[in-house]
Amino acid sequence: MTFEEYVLTRGPALLRLARLLVDDVHRADDLVQDTLVRVYPRWAKILRTDQPDLYVRRVLVNVNASWWRRRSSREVPAVFDVDVWPGAGDHGAPVAERVALWDKVRALPGKQRAVIALRYYEDLDDDRIAQILGCSRATVRTHAMRALAAMRVELHELEGTSR
Structure with a gap:
């Protein structure tokens, strides 16, 4: 499986997980992009482990945790927009x-x-x-x-x- 095929098939699930972790649509997009940027150079090695989902999810969770550690990322959305939810x-x-x-x-x-x-x-x-x-x-x-x-x-x- 190529990296592009993986992103096309598993990208929506990664975005859903990121959305659940960070509760901000835009930051979830950024989180998935940061994760994919980090795993792309190692993709051949990741495929050899036979568990690419496990590795990519772990990177996603770790990137989210490290985002909170950075001083410049202390912004938190002031209002939770209920209109983002389907059927709102x-x-x-x-x-x-x-x-x-x-x-x-x-x-x-x-x-x-x-x-x-x-x-x-x-x-x-x-x-x-x-x-x-x-x-x-x-x-x-x-x-x-x-x-x-x-x-x-x-x-x-x-x-x-x-x-």
């Missing part, structure tokens, strides 16, 4: 629930958000997630458990205030 014109209960859930995911720390995105949006198992994040399976399960617990608490508090 429909103000029905499913859309409101999806937006509320996404707000809870966005509030999670970076590693927990990465685990939730890789597990529930990319449908990866703990072994793959551990390889991508460079940690143990137990750490992946711990991050998932803590993320889900935090989201349950916030959703429970939200339900308590709406009664």
